Amino acid sequence: MKPVRSLARAMLSGIFVVSGARNFANPGRLVAAAQPVTERVTPLLERAHPRIPTDTETLVRANAVVQLGAGLMLATGKFTRPAALVLAGTLVPVTIAGHPFWNNDDPAAKVNNQIHFLKNLGLFGGLLLAAADTEGKPSLRWRTGHRIGHSRRSVQRAVRTARREARIAVRSAATARRLPG
Numbered sequence: 001m002k003p004v005r006s007l008a009r010a011m012l013s014g015i016f017v018v019s020g021a022r023n024f025a026n027p028g029r030l031v032a033a034a035q036p037v038t039e040r041v042t043p044l045l046e047r048a049h050p051r052i053p054t055d056t057e058t059l060v061r062a063n064a065v066v067q068l069g070a071g072l073m074l075a076t077g078k079f080t081r082p083a084a085l086v087l088a089g090t091l092v093p094v095t096i097a098g099h100p101f102w103n104n105d106d107p108a109a110k111v112n113n114q115i116h117f118l119k120n121l122g123l124f125g126g127l128l129l130a131a132a133d134t135e136g137k138p139s140l141r142w143r144t145g146h147r148i149g150h151s152r153r154s155v156q157r158a159v160r161t162a163r164r165e166a167r168i169a170v171r172s173a174a175t176a177r178r179l180p181g
Helices: 002-025 028-048 056-076 080-098 107-132 140-178
Strands: none
Touching: 002 056, 002 080, 002 107, 028 056, 028 080, 056 080, 080 107
């Protein structure tokens, strides 16, 4: 099953690696489309930290770097689950900025943007599956619950053993008191 996962991750990450590199090298072509989204995000960024850059070109480049890095991590199998979540997070503003079919008056442009919007929605779903994939290994939640259950049973066994040994000690003491001498 490992080769299938590796191939699927490489295929899924390809679009992010290529577009991340392309958008980092040439962010200017996306600035106009990204402007409405970055205008909404800018107040949040300024509130988070005043030194975070808020100009659209820098935000486009930052998104491109994140997509390139996370795409490479997903493709190479390093930190795949966090990388998939990060890519899913970057896909949301990209899809809203790049394919706002609800704003199109031209029917051909509307259909084109709907197709790309749905394509990105499919990528989002694939990324969520990749983020949830534990490669057949138990999840952290399951392992934690299993460990807690194991520990609980161990403590219960220890308590039963201690009670049994205490009863034996009490009986032995009672027997020793009854013996002459």
